[in-house]
Amino acid sequence: MDANPTLDQLQVFLAVAETGSFSAAARALNRAQSVVSYTISNLEAQLEVPLFERNGARQPKLTDAGNAMLTDARRIVADLQVMRARAKSIKQGLEAELSLAISVMVPSESVVTALRGFRERFPTVALSLNVGELGMVMDTVASGKADIGIGGAILKQDDSVIAEKIGHSFMLPVAAADHPLGRIERPLTLADVREEVQLVVTDASGLTKGRDFNVLSYKTWRVSDIATKHQLIKGGLGWGGLPAALVRKDIMKGRLVALKLDAYEQGEYPIYALRRASNPPGPAASWIVDTFRKRLSACPSHADFTAMLELEAGKGLPAAAE
Known part of the structure; x- marks a missing residue:
């Protein structure tokens, strides 16, 4: 019978691989460590390949098969997030509120011009604005504190965050x-x-x-x-x-x-528009990203x-x- 791993199994597999241990994954997922170990064992049984080398080591290590499956698992989970986002976008109307995180590297004139146009076009949408340095933009987007980030510091790999280059600065x-x-x-x-x-x-x-x-x-x-x-x-x-x-x-x-x-x-370094994969942009968010793209792509080298x-x-x- 063909293997049919569940989404939950793949998410547990990713958690163990990314945190480096069964105990850390259990804490991240708020589950018992025995449940995490059992889930991985079932996934290995379904796939008929070992995903981790245990051999008495304190920390599990990915096997060659595990490394190969890790890429597939990330793609499957990411595709599901895109599917969920598309469904949410279809039924979504105009946002009631938009939360922005903007890097200090974004020219203030561009910020003022974009927000002036935003106020005129979307007068009913409440705006929350956070301006900061370095890793703040990605941090607030990844944590869900901001819907959209405009910044340049991509300091860690995070498959849950989508980054689109829209300009540059130095x-x-x-x-x-x-x-x-x-x-x-x-x-x-x-x-x-x-x-x-x-x-x-x-x-x-x-x-x-x-x-x-x-x-x-x-x-x-x-x-x-x-x-x-x-x-x-x-x-x-x-x-x-x-x-x-x-x-x-x-x-x-x-x-x-x-x-x-x-x-x-x-x-020069790029400036990105950042958002969570699970949070598709509504009309107001899409407009603000497009507006910043038009202005920042024209910045001088x-x-x-x-x-x-x-x-x-x-x-x-x-x-x-x-």
Whole structure:
């Protein structure tokens, strides 16, 4: 007789594989460990292949067959989520409320324009907005606290979250015009920045715990948000990376200097629209994603942004240290 594993068996199998143990899977599923072990044994009997190597080891290890079946199980569970989402979308009308999580890397002008249009088009839909740093966007979407996320930090594999690229952004190292680094009229080296205070944002989501990005100085001040970091840098209290869209006007007006620092990674990175696979977008959510896509896909590249600053510098406005 052909094997006919149940959805519950596949979900238990995925839980054990992803948590690394039967006990952890039992806690995650709120079941007894004996039930989890029994379910896996039944699934192995149906498939007629061992999924885990036990051999007295404290932690179960996937067999070759288990690794192969893991891919199939993920696809089947994901397909079912899509089916459920489609059914929900068919019967779904206009949302009563929409919860958004937006990264600080999204240009504020785009946010204001999109939300102004949203208010005019969907006046009856209540809006909840959460703006934050780094892993916050994915964290709030994955946990169900936000319906839609607009951000760029995909810091962990999560099959329950669908990510669609809708634009790009990049960070720019800057300092106040009267800061010691801002007064150096040549490309900067690591030795130039090592002893200067670098302002760094701490990720409240915990997804980047133990990981630092572009931290080059020995001295760091850690702050909770980009807005505070921006103000402290403008006040001459340190240097650091800020979203290019956020600092463009400050650079053009001479309040900040864009630092030419090759050691600072300034590559463009994608901005995604995120949602849970089990939560299909309604009319309002679909509209907001499309609106952000139209605006963010037109954002200048790093090369275009640099050329823009050089053009402004040619008009007599201070731009970057050379």
